[in-house]
Amino acid sequence: MYSSDEYFSPSESEVVSSSEADEGVPLAAAGYDKSDGSCTTPSTESALGFVSAPVVPLAGLQITGVEEGNEYKYDSSNILFAYCESAIELYNDGKDVLFEDFGMPQGDRPPASGLCYLDNRIINNLYRCGIRTMRPAQLAAFQAIFFNNPEAIQPSDFLGISSTGSGKTHAFLVPVVQQCLNSIEDISDDEDETSDDENCTSKEKKRTPFALIFAHSNPLVDGIYQRILELVKDTDIIVKKIVGQQDFITDTNFDIAICSVGRFSNHFGPNACKVELDLSGLKYVVLDEADKMAENNEFYQLYTKMKEESTFVTMAFSATIDMSIMDFMDTDNYYQLLYGEQNAVPLSVKQRFCEVNSRSVTKIVGFATGNVRQLKYEPGEKIHPFDALYNYINKTNDMKKSKKRFLVFVKRQCVADFIAQKLCCYGIDAVSVYR
Ligand SMILES: Nc1ncnc2c1ncn2[C@@H]1O[C@H](COP(=O)(O)OP(=O)(O)OP(=O)(O)O)[C@@H](O)[C@H]1O
Incomplete structure (x- = not known):
């Protein structure tokens, strides 16, 4: 027998799996020293609590070198996050960095790190999904989006290469949702001052797309859509799905759309035959599994046309490195995160x-x-x-x-x-x- x-x-x-593969990891950030280009590693003894981080223009600087250590953890000294002039100490004596460390002050309880970026509704929504600790790709994307140099003419693009299952989806969803929330709440504050119609909520005010998230297959679009719905709960953000086997959208009154290329081209570009999107207010374009998106010639043409119509930040995420992704990056002004072993099966998979x-x-x-x-x-x-x-x-x-x-x-x-x-x-x- x-x-x-x-x-x-x-x-x-x-490849032996690690029981810690699903947990967040303690993180630290290193500061980039403008004068000699060197990177400083933060001392783990220094206290938490930076209210604001001075930023330097870092055009063309790439972030590299997050080496994967044993059991999905890594040595913080290997991280070269080069956004801030002085180190942001997030190591917190080896404890995990929580999303709420980035939270806004609640009553008399300020966030541990003093970094007041995340709306408490988002933190609560993450909490409901069982997500509390931050993962490297997420922290890096946060830094790229939130700590951008306010004086820079155009915020930097972001390329996140990080292994499968490392949390790339939330790495772009959370900061994009937060920025969108800031934007619609800014608009409604402005309008409140001028509007006679006090009963009109910000939900009812006309929007144009703030962010477009592209994925190369309908199931991926569906997956991202489900996750963003969890994240925008209790906010006024309007999310749409622009994907095949669904009705065409009938208006452009939304903030964020998750799109497949084919159906998006029905609303934008040379093949547009339905409601045409107004992308003048577009601020973020996200490419999930960017290596696959880069293979799609139709998408490249749409992307080029989008660039002609608006000025937006591109965030590209992938588990594999493919040089064609660089076609979507502003190579003079982008940040790159490399985390984990690329083009490889994740440690948690045998x-x-x-x-x-x-x-x-x-x-x-x-x-x-x-x-x-x-x-x-x-x-x-x-x-x-x-x-x-x-x-x-x-x-x-x-x-x-x-x-x-x-x-x-x-x-x-x-x-x-x-x-x-x-x-x-x-x-x-x-x-x-x-x-
Ligand atoms: N900070 C976190 N803490 C705990 N769980 C998380 C965290 N971030 C993401 N997750 C969960 O980890 C799982 C994998 O995340 P996700 O699908 O975003 O990974 P990915 O890097 O996009 O993978 P892929 O390359 O396959 O697209 C999901 O179930 C997600 O909800």
Whole structure:
């Protein structure tokens, strides 16, 4: 009888997961010294509590070098965040940096770091989603957006290269939502002074898009949309989804839209055939999985046209480095974060490799008789892919003494159907999922 251990020997490549992979990490920021270009590492002894951080123009300066340490943590001295002239001490004696450290003062309770950037509604909404500690990509994006030099003509672009699952989505959603909140509340303050209509809430006032977030597939757009809805709860921010298989939008009265390229081009650019977007007030364009967006020629043309119509900051996020992303960065004025190992599977994902022969014949038999078993493989004979999968599932469930869930990715829909049906036949509950 075949034993699956033969095929998953200890010598196989395996990246061990860390139980800490989902937790935030203690962070520190280093200050960039304008005079000699050196970077100062903050002392962990210095006290928290900077009310405002002096900023220097850092055109063209890249932030690099967040090295991944053991167990998803990293040494703070490896961080070169170069936004501020003097160090912002966030290390806090090794304790995690919380979103509320960036909060606005609540009553007589000022935020620990003295950095009053985040509206308490946003912090509460994050809290409801179980998100409290900040992750490196998030802190870096915050610094880029919030600590930008107020005297600079144009705020800097931001390129965040950070491993899968490191929290890139909130790294752009939180600062963009906060900036949007500032913007609509500024507008409504101005209008309140001039308006006769006191009953008109800021929700009812006409808007033009403040931020557009692009993703390359409809499910990604949906995912981001769900997360932003959680984040804007209790605020007046209007969010739209501009995506295929949905109605065309009927007006441009919104603040933030999550867009797929095809449907967006129905509202903007040479193919516009529906309500045309007014992008004159656009302030942020975010590219999620920017490497994929960079492959899309249609998007590049739309982006170029957007640049002609408005002046906005581009934030691009990706887990992999691809030089074509640079087409979307203002290379004279951008910040870059590199965090974790690029172009690699995250530490929290275990990898096992098994050599298979898809031309061989399966040796799992007994469906008709109900006596399911596997016939013996000859030494050196490569296993059939279905047998490898079947064995792996059974072996894992036996080891864990419970039924685990597995995701199996294949290229074609018919293969997904076939594998799911076959697994069901052999007593493993399975469904095929596709669009
Ligand atoms: N600061 C945080 N604390 C705890 N959980 C967080 C934090 N930030 C994000 N998360 C959660 O971590 C998970 C992964 O985040 P997210 O999907 O944003 O990662 P990602 O870097 O965008 O991954 P991908 O490269 O796959 O798009 C999500 O469930 C998210 O809610």
